[in-house]
Every structure is written in structure tokens, then in C-alpha cells.
Amino acid sequence: MTQRAAIEPFIAMEVAREASLRAAAGESIVRFDVGQPHWGAPAAALAAAEKAMRSEALGYTEGLGAMVLRREIAAMYAREHGLDIDPARIVITTGASGAFTLAFLALFDTAARVVIASPGYPPYRHILKALGMEAVIVEADVADGLQLTTTLLQQAGTFDGALVASPANPTGAMLSRDDLAGLCAAMRVAGKPLISDEIYHGLTYATPATTALAFDDDVIVVNSFSKYWAMTGWRVGWIVAPPRLVKSIERLAQNLTVAPPTISQVAALGALTAKQECEERRALYAENRALLLKELPGLGLPPVVTPGGAFYVLADVAAHTDDSMAFSRRLLAEAGVAVTPGVDFCATRGRGWARLAYCRPGAEIEVGIARLALLARG
Numbered sequence: 001m002t003q004r005a006a007i008e009p010f011i012a013m014e015v016a017r018e019a020s021l022r023a024a025a026g027e028s029i030v031r032f033d034v035g036q037p038h039w040g041a042p043a044a045a046l047a048a049a050e051k052a053m054r055s056e057a058l059g060y061t062e063g064l065g066a067m068v069l070r071r072e073i074a075a076m077y078a079r080e081h082g083l084d085i086d087p088a089r090i091v092i093t094t095g096a097s098g099a100f101t102l103a104f105l106a107l108f109d110t111a112a113r114v115v116i117a118s119p120g121y122p123p124y125r126h127i128l129k130a131l132g133m134e135a136v137i138v139e140a141d142v143a144d145g146l147q148l149t150t151t152l153l154q155q156a157g158t159f160d161g162a163l164v165a166s167p168a169n170p171t172g173a174m175l176s177r178d179d180l181a182g183l184c185a186a187m188r189v190a191g192k193p194l195i196s197d198e199i200y201h202g203l204t205y206a207t208p209a210t211t212a213l214a215f216d217d218d219v220i221v222v223n224s225f226s227k228y229w230a231m232t233g234w235r236v237g238w239i240v241a242p243p244r245l246v247k248s249i250e251r252l253a254q255n256l257t258v259a260p261p262t263i264s265q266v267a268a269l270g271a272l273t274a275k276q277e278c279e280e281r282r283a284l285y286a287e288n289r290a291l292l293l294k295e296l297p298g299l300g301l302p303p304v305v306t307p308g309g310a311f312y313v314l315a316d317v318a319a320h321t322d323d324s325m326a327f328s329r330r331l332l333a334e335a336g337v338a339v340t341p342g343v344d345f346c347a348t349r350g351r352g353w354a355r356l357a358y359c360r361p362g363a364e365i366e367v368g369i370a371r372l373a374l375l376a377r378g
């Protein structure tokens with residue numbers, strides 16, 4: 001195996017594989033594991049894709065993506081955030097995942113050091129490593145909602161950039177407007193790029209999320225149709241890049257993937273008209289979230305921080321185990337409940353944590369809680 005390929009697995013996906021195998025074999029499995037809405041793309045996205053399949057050749061789009069979609073995303077920033085973003089700065093990608101590869105390659109050379117808070121989404125550090133870059137992991141404090149802070153940045157030593165996500169995975173924790181502004185300012189002073197992963201924007205339950213673009217035009221924003229629009233398998237996302245980076249991202253995109261999938265871009269265009277459907281779904285996540293926040297403490301699984309957004313609760317499992325990986329295996333095998341062990345997100349403290357995703361039907365969440373209750377009693 002090459003050194004580049006010698007990266008850790010994305011444990012959430014491994015748990016998902018095991019859970020899917022068991023479900024396919026006829027076992028009843030409650031899926032608190034993958035952050036994947038079960039209902040799929042909004043109706044308007046499906047209708048747009050169906051029409052295009054019958055009437056269009058669906059050849060390559062431009063490497064940067066279809067201009068019509070880039071324009072509509074820009075219009076959304078105007079509508080939702082009051083921001084005037086030039087569509088030329090918007091790059092359509094194969095999900096947020098494809099966006100990270102393009103952004104990291106456009107921003108950093110090999111051996112670059114990129115600051116990331118732990119706990120965090122595992123592929124950040126794994127993609128950086130595969131690209132010959134270094135994730136500088138800083139341990140975030142529970143008192144700071146397990147988010148990156150300017151103090152942690154100061155403690156990180158020399159670095160070439162930083163990445164932040166709000167709402168975050170695995171915690172659902174959000175940065176306040178002031179804290180995000182503070183991070184943007186600190187990075188501007190340091191003269192280093194900040195990547196803001198905004199994939200859970202739209203999925204908030206108290207205060208709406210602020211885009212880093214509100215504070216700084218030089219940030220690199222990553223977003224995706226996977227979560228709010230429930231289009232995980234369509235693999236379509238975007239970057240808002242500073243103008244100086246667009247040319248290099250275009251070259252990378254043309255060469256690495258030629259263009260993002262055309263049918264998915266058509267569907268995404270449809271999805272942008274589906275606000276009502278997406279909001280109805282968000283209301284259901286809000287009910288699931290409330291139920292979990294009410295029940296989990298009584299099961300000895302209290303949330304580590306209060307989730308303001310996304311569709312995750314990071315639960316403290318220390319009352320049950322000091323090995324979240326073994327705990328997750330046991331839950332799956334004995335209770336038919338799939339959760340993601342915290343070690344996926346934080347190698348150290350994650351042994352005492354597990355992540356529960358609540359983007360499934362409420363009835364399934366209730367069954368999951370009942371099974372966890374049996375386990376807690378037994």
C-alpha cells in the first residue's frame with residue numbers, strides 16, 4: 001500500500017455497511033448511524049431529472065459546473081443571506097467531498113498544516129493525509145461547544161490554513177455569529193485561508209446559521225445538496241471561492257473529474273425550488289431532536305453538547321463503556337441499534353462518546369429509544 005493510501009477507514013461507513021448487511025439478512029436494525037436522510041431528493045428535483053433524462057443528451061457541463069445552477073445558488077445567497085455573490089465564484093462539485101479535494105489542492109502544497117478541531121468529520125484529516133498534507137488536530141473544549149476557537153488557533157503553532165464547520169458533525173454544535181466572525185478575523189490577520197464547511201446550513205433548530213461569506217470574501221465555503229436537500233447519492237455540492245482561486249480550481253476540476261455529474265446538477269436546480277418540502281422535513285428532524293434530547297439523559301446517554309443544528313447528537317456513553325467501538329458493535333449485535341462510535345471523530349475522548357443521527361422517521365427513533373432503554377436496564 002502507498003503511504004498516501006494508508007489512511008484510516010471512515011468508521012461511520014463501516015458501521016453502515018455492517019448495519020445494511022444485517023438489515024438485508026432480515027434483522028430489524030434501527031439506523032442511528034449514517035447522516036443520510038431516508039426520504040431522498042425533493043419531488044421537484046426528481047421531476048427535473050426525469051424530464052432531462054427523456055429530453056436532453058446530458059453531456060458534460062463546464063468543468064466549473066452548469067452556469068444556470070451557479071446562478072441559482074448565487075440567487076440563494078442573495079435571498080437567504082442578503083449577499084451579492086458573483087456566480088463566477090461558485091464551483092459545482094461532486095458533493096462536499098469532491099469540494100474538499102479541489103479546495104485543498106488549490107490552496108495548499110504538500111506538507112501544508114491545516115488546523116482542524118477534534119472531534120470533527122473524519123474525512124477532513126484523511127483527505128489531507130492522502131494529499132500529502134497534515135491535519136493539525138486541536139482538542140476542542142466542551143465549554144466551547146467542541147468548536148474551533150481563536151485560542152485554539154493560537155495554540156496550534158505554525159499553520160497554513162484552518163477548517164471549521166457550523167453546524168458541525170458529530171456534535172450539531174454551532175458557532176455564534178461573533179465567534180465565526182472572530183475566527184474569520186484571526187485568519188485574515190494570520191494571512192491564511194479559512195475553509196468553512198456549511199453543509200448543514202438550513203438544518204438549524206434555534207438560530208439560523210451564518211455563512212462565513214458574511215464576514216470575509218476571502219474564505220472558501222463548501223456546501224452540498226446532500227443534507228438539507230437530502231440528495232446524498234446524487235453527489236452534488238459546491239464551493240464559493242475567492243476570485244483569485246477560481247482559475248486553479250477550474251484546472252483541477254477539468255483534469256480530475258472533467259465535470260460534475262450533469263443529471264445531478266439538473267436535479268439540484270429543481271431542488272432549489274423545493275424550500276417548502278425541505279422545511280417540512282426539517283420540522284420532523286426537530287421533533288426527533290426534541291425526543292432524543294428528552295430521553296437520552298435518562299438512558300445514561302446524555303448529550304455532550306447541545307446540538308443547535310445538523311441531525312446529530314453526540315452522546316456521552318461513559319456510563320456504559322470506555323470503548324465506544326466495542327459498545328457500538330454490541331449495540332448492533334444485541335439490540336439491533338446502529339450508532340457511530342466516537343473514536344471516528346476523536347481518537348482520544350471519542351472512546352467515551354457515540355454519535356446518533358436522527359434523520360429517520362420518528363417511529364424508528366422511538367423504537368431505537370425503546371431498545372436503548374432495554375439495554376440501559378439490562
Ligand SMILES: Cc1ncc(COP(=O)(O)O)c(C=O)c1O
Pocket residue numbers: 035094095096097098121165168169197199223224225226232236237
Ligand atoms: C461535515 C460534513 N462535511 C462533508 C460531508 C460530505 O458530504 P457530501 O455527501 O456532500 O460529500 C459530510 C457528510 O456526512 C459531513 O458531515
